[in-house]
Structure formats: structure tokens, C-alpha cells
Amino acid sequence: MKAKFLILTAMLFAGAAHAALNVVATISDFGAIAEEIGADKIKVTTICKGTEDAHFVSARPGFIRLLNQADVLLEGGADLEAGWLPTLVNGARNQKIQSEAPGRVLLSRGITLLEVPTGPIDRSMGDVHPFGNPHFWLDPANGKIMANNLAEAFSRLDPSNARSYDRNRQKFNERLERKLNEWAKLMEPYRGTKVVTYHKSFDYLLARFGLELAGTIEPKPGIEPGAAYVKLLISRLKVEGVKLILIEPYRPRKTPEYVAQASGGKIVIVPERVGGHEKAKDFFGLFEYDLAQIAAALKETK
């Protein structure tokens, strides 16, 4: 009886003892790059689905258990996960991923954040992020910095595989370099074109390829539009000749469709994160898909 109990207990604890690094990523994009760098040396699980709004993830208790067993936690920082991650980490009671622990990896480290407020800010301006726009993974060039961060973190935690992590990082960065050139060529004809987005989520992508944000469907970050604002927006889009409205798959369609119809524009639905569309399976897949959609729509409306 006693022996049986011991075996059972040993089995319960055995889950935590296998060799591969157990990596938990807050969003799928961090997980996708981690998979490129870690390959078969790590096991990646993602908390926020690519299809959902990353600011409003439910702190499901199952995630507490997930984080409890994690060797590494990948987070974006810059307040992206502030609404749900702290309570999960607190419940997980895992020393390896407490703040400042080697297993807590901040993906925004070394990345130049856009729109860091310089003047006074308060909540009458909506959900303004005091650390800057947290949607930084949408600049594909930031992929390099994230890959370096990840390779460094994995090597520190698992030195025996450091060579493999470094090789994968180099491979990833070389491929990214080629792709960046390819994408830049694809988007070159549309440099300076003005577009509209729902939330300020695509700013990094736009900045990378020289597109200009003419306005957002939301009057202020996180605030839903009212009729008067929509009217003003439409008249401005008409004057400025803005034809493209970029929205994520999970946004409501009614207002964007109305704006598109009234201003003679076109809606393009593109995922903001890996897994947001069946074709956006990995890091490169996301940008391939998004840029192809955007380029096609811009070609059509030009």
C-alpha cells in the first residue's frame, strides 16, 4: 500500500523531470521564434491563442499549473500582459520564472518601442501604454533581436545545447535577412500609402514598410467608436483618399464595413499574431500571409 502510494507520487512528480526545456510563451509569436531557436531541445506551450485579443486573456487556472511546471516564461513586457500574467505567476509559485529569475525572458529587451509617451498621460486618453506600443513583434526586423534574446536565454539555462541554439539563431537571422529584402521589394511600390487600423496594433508593421497610419476605428486606444466619431473619420478618409482598412480577425466587422463602404475603401483582415489564420502558422508564415494580403489589396485600390 505504502509502496503503491510512493510510486504514484513519483509518477506525479516525474512530469517535471524530463530533459527538454519546458517553455511557456505568453503569445504565439514568442513561442514561434522560440521553436525556431530551440527546435527539438525545447517544448513550447502558448497561453494566449493567436486568434484572441491579447490584452484580455482569461487567467484560466489551468495556466497556473502550466506555469508551475515551466522552466522558461517568455513575455513581451511593456504592459502587454499586465491584465492577466501577474496573478498567474503569483499562483504558480515557481522560482524559475519569478521576475529577474534566469527563466523569465523579456522579449522587448533591446527593442525600440514606438509611441513612448513624452507628455503627460492619463486614462481620459484611453489605454495609453506608458512604456510605448506593446505590439512590437509586428516589425519583422525585431525578430532578430528576439531571436538573439532567446538564444542567449536558452544557452544560459541549458549550456550543453548552447551550440545548437546559436546555430539555429544564425540560420534564423540569415533567413530573416533574405525575407526582409524580399518583403521590402514587395511593399516598395506602396511606400507612403495611408491606411486605417482598428486598434494601434499594426503600427510596427506599417513603420517597417513605410505605410502611414491615417487613423483608427477606435477614437482612443481600447475605446469603442461612437457615431459622431465615425462620421468625422469617414469624411477625413475621403479627403485624404485612404482606401485600406486593416483589421484583426477578432474585431467586430460592423463599423469597419460601414466606414469602408462610406469612404469607398476596402477591408483587409489580417492576423496580428501567429495562429491568427490557418496560413500564419509560424513566424515567417505570419508576415508572408499578412504582406501578401496587404500588397494585393493596395494593388487593387491604387
Place this chain on the structure above:
Amino acid sequence: MKNLNLSCLMIIISLASSRLQAAKGPDLQALKRELQELRERTDELQRKIEQYESKTSTQPQPQPLPRPAVVDVPKQTPATAGATNVVARPWSPTDPIRLLGTQRNYLNLSFDALVAAGTSTADDIQSLQLGGHDPNQRGFTVQNLETTLDGKVDPYFRGQANIILQIDPEGETALEAEEAYLETLSLPWNLQVRAGHFFTEFGRLNPTHPHLWDFVDQPLINGRLFGADGLRNPGARLSWLVPTPFYSELFLAVQNSQGETSQSFRNSHEDEPYLGRLHDTGRVRSVNDVLFAPRYAASFNLSDSQTLLMGASAAFGPNGSGRDADTQIYGVDLFWKWKPVNHHGGFPFVSWQSEAMLRRFKADAFDWDLDGDSALNPDGSEQDLNGDGIPDLLPNEILSDYGFYSQLAYGFRKGWVAGLRGDWVSSDAARYERLFGRDADRAQRWRVAPNLTWYPSEFSKIRLQYNFDRRRSIGDDHSVWLQLEFLLGSHAAHKF
């Protein structure tokens, strides 16, 4: 800019002093005049510099309203480990205190206000509404003004305090230390200890603060068993995250069993009769005189969009009806939530929450003949509810009270939630009630409450609720309450 300013002044002053030396006395008046002029000119220069400075300093960029800020490339700032360069210079006492974001604070500070307005057909609104934070009068009620402080204490602890202000119907402001506890961050073996003054982890509603509730008032069963302010007391709680493939956690709290916030335990009920008799808080004589509250909770992800959380709780402790009297409370709770994988801002969603509880109150025998003269006191302090002319003698017995609530919330579009709650409480008629009729604190009653809430943002809400109450022997009542909430500052992220 400041340096330039200073050096200008230095030059002017040295010029002035050299002139003074050169003049060597003959026309002191003229020199004084000249000095005065110089002083005025430096003042003027100073003013100009200041004006210039204030113009070039960081000001909110005036934006035409409908146009949100466009990507501003020159304003890029590299993010350093963990944070950014929002604070470019050290904070000075003349700066406003800004509490935005959660990554740079030693202390998160927030203030939450809950106020209600409404009316009811009941004459006894204060016994219709069982919660201490419920709207309890016609007109306006300040339900709860809550200041929350929380943060990491050091590498070992996290701390939290909730200080409540309440304004009672007489207009008196009461201050209440609702919770103040610390929690460990780094215990081994999946353990966590909480110590201080805190809500007992019993079911789902008891440990949560009123601003998180889906309804303007607390469920009836919570009011009956845990009283107006919920079950909370000083103590310590150990919890263990069980290494099961799914989430499950075991809690054991040991807390004081006496006081106003332990309705079913050693509570004097302000020397008013409760369950037909008077109660005494007594003293702690042994370890059996504290409150033990175990709980087990488990959660399952039924699918990517559905989560189930279930729990079983209990609370054991002595009560104030006599020397060896004790109380046992048992509860089960269930929370289910559906939120699609393509939600926008957390909407739409459907959640269903239910709790059922049973209390077994072992009441000691009680003799209303307080002075032992077998006759009624003329001052009316001795009860004679059966009207036989001698003070009542209540037998010792086990009183069973039970009830449940079940509530549904449907977030049908971003910011809008429709809710419906059903409440039912009852008890087994006690022997003391056979003597003088059903006790209003134990008689069957039920309530149905539909409501509609609008959240303009995560930091405010407006809620309209209708309550239909049926109390056996008292009758039916209708109430309508409008509730308003606002939250300032940075508030810790909430549990599931």
C-alpha cells in the same frame, strides 16, 4: 538651458562688480542706478529664458480630436531590460504622482467607489438586504469606498491591504480594515502561506471584494451564514498547488473564530438575540477554539473556449451559544465560463456561477431567566416569546440552515453584460421555533434578480438591477437599484 542661464548671470554680475571697482567711489548714486538697471535687465533676461524654456519643453501635442497620433519615428526610445524611459529625470516632490502601468511601482495604489441609488417596496430594507455593502435605503447608498494597496514587499513576500470607508444611513463614516495580509513568493514544494487579516477562502463569492460582484448585492445565503461583511478574520492560510495534470489546489486556513466578521462562530451579535438566544464571544481556551477552513478547488479546460472551476469548502469552529457549542459550514461551488477564441476585448462571453451551503449550528441550551428568579424582569430584558409569564427555556439542539444561489452572466457585446440570479434560503424548523413561531432570520425566502451592466471602460460601470423578494410570513417586495462604480489608479490583476 539652466547652465546657460547661470553663466549669463555670472557674466553680468562680474561686469557689474568690475565697474564698481573702476568707479572707486566718486559717483555712488549713479553707480547704484546703473546696478539697479543691470539687475532689472537680468531679471528680464531670466523671464525671457524661462518663457523660452516652457515653450520648448514637452507639452501635450495638440491633436485634432478625431485623428489619433500617427507613428512618430523620431520619438523612438530603446526599451531597456524590463522597462522604458518614461521617467527621464528623477521624480521631484512638485511633480504629480502618476500611477500608470504596473512594472515600476513599489506600491500599486487604487481607489474604487461603489455607490447606488434606488428604492424598494419593503419597509424594512435593512433586513431585506443582508449584505453590509448592499444598497440599504431609499435614495442613495454609498456602498463601498475601497482603497487598495499592493505590491512586492521584498524577494520573499507580496503584500496587500484593503481599507474600506462606508457611510451608514445616519451619515456616519465608518473605517474598516477589510484585508491586510502578506503572501509568500518563494516557498518550496508548491506551497504558499498567507498571513494577516483576510477573507476566508470559502466558495467563490466570500473571498472577493464587492466591486467584482456581478450583482449590486450579495447572495442571501452568504448574508445568512457569513453575515453582512463576509467571513474574514486574522489568521494564516497554507495552500498547496497539487501536482495533478489539471489545476487543483488545497487550502487550509486557521483563523480567529470570534468577532463581528464571524457571524456563525463566536459572535456576540451585539448582545441582541440570535437564533432565539443570547451569545457570548467567550475566550480561546484551546486550539479547538479557532476557526479551521479547508478548501479544495479544481479546474478543467473543457475546450479552448470553455473553463470549469469547482470547489468544496468547509469551516469549523466554536460558536457563542455555549461552552461546547460549535458550528460546521459546508459549501460547494461551480463556475463555468465560455469565451470564444476570437473574442474582442473579452466579449462575448457567458458565465455561470453557483454556490450551495449548509450550516449545522450546535446551539447550547439557553435559559432566558437571566437573573434566576423564575419570573420576568420588568425591564423586558428577559424573553417570554410563548407568553406563559415565565422566561423561556430553550433546549440544546442542532440548527440546520441551507440555501443556494445560481447566476448567469451574458456579455453580449463589448462592455455590455446581462445577468440573472436566483437565490433561495431556508432551514429546518427548530424546537425553539415551535415554542414561539418561525424566526425571520431562518424562515424560507427567495429572490430573483435580473440586471444589465454597461462598462464604458474597464475602470467604470453602470448597473441597473431589479430584485423580486418573497419572504415567507412577510410577503413580496420589489426593489430597483442603479449602481455606479469608478476605479482610479493601478489595480492588481484579478483572478479567474
